[in-house]
Amino acid sequence: MAEFNWQTALLGGGLIGIAATVLLLFNGRIAGISGMVNGAISLSREEIWRWMFIVGILLGAAVYEYGLAAEATPRSAFAPAAMILGGLLVGWGTRMGNGCTSGHGVCGLGRLSARSLVAVITFLITAILTVFIVRHSIWDFRF
Template identity: 75%
Template sequence: MAAFNWPTALMGGIFIGISATVLLLGSGRIAGISGMVNGAMTFARQEMWRWSFIAGLLLGALVYEYGLATAPTPHSTFSPISMIVGGLLVGWGTRMGNGCTSGHGVCGLGRLSMRSLVAVLVFLGTGMLTVFVMRHGVVS
């Protein structure tokens, strides 16, 4: 397993923040991925910019995986059915929470949104509780 490379992680975080800021200042739009995908599903002509954003995410992942990656990308051992069910649950949760971690954590906190602060605290608390339960064998 490759060692954590904090300068690369820091640069990635800076680029994400800059990108979200440029989108917000340039168009008044928020770079939350679940909202982006949801808006793209309308296929309205004025929403086609969302498809460009999503294509950029996918293209960036492909460029990284097949061009820039210096270490192998981890692959999941979960079954495809588990991943599909998990993805549907995440999608349902983002609709229930009116946004995803990127929307609330990166964009909402940057705008000092109280709703986003509550959402991020719930995300983090749920994640910590899940790790505790899984690591300490409360559920087997």
Template identity: 70%
Template sequence: MAEFNWITAMIGGAAIGLSATLLLAFTGRIAGISGMVNGAVTFASQEAWRWLFILGLLGGAALYEYGFAAQPTPTSTFAPAAMLLGGFLVGFGTRMGNGCTSGHGVCGLGRFSGRSLVAVLTFMTTAFITVFITRHVLGV
């Protein structure tokens, strides 16, 4: 497992917050990724900015991985079919919940959204319960 580097984590978190803030400040748009991807697949010409944002996310990750990372990102041993199924289920859940965990946490809480506060509290409570059960009840 890769060693945690708090400086890299702080820079990454600041970059995410800054990009969400700049997008909201200059365009009035919210940088929630599930809404971004959902709007991008409409392929409307006025939605081209969404594709540029998504390409920027992918390009930034590639730039970090192949230009700045001290060591390569660990690879996964999960089956690709299971990962695809999981991705589709997460996408379905984000549509049901009107956003994903990061969208509600970064963009929603920053806008003082009550709905996002409820969503984040629900996500975190579920995570705490899941970790407690898997670590202390099941002993995984």
């Protein structure tokens, strides 16, 4: 397992905060990734800013991974089927919760939204319970 590096964590968190603030200031939009991806599917000219933000996220990750990172990011031991199922469940949950961790956790809490606070607490409790069940279950989740 890679060691925690507080400098890169602080830099990454700061960049996320700056990106969310710039998007809100110049576009009046919340940087919720699930809503951004959902809106980008329309492919309309007015929604080009969504694609620019998504491409920026991917390029930023690639620049870090292949240019700035001191060592390679550790790979997950989960099977692809479990990762796909998890991704679909997260997508379903973001539709039910009317937003994702980036929208509620970064932007909503920054705006002191009570609804976002409830959503983030729900996300955390669900994540803690999921990890507990997966790690302490008699079932094998490597399908």
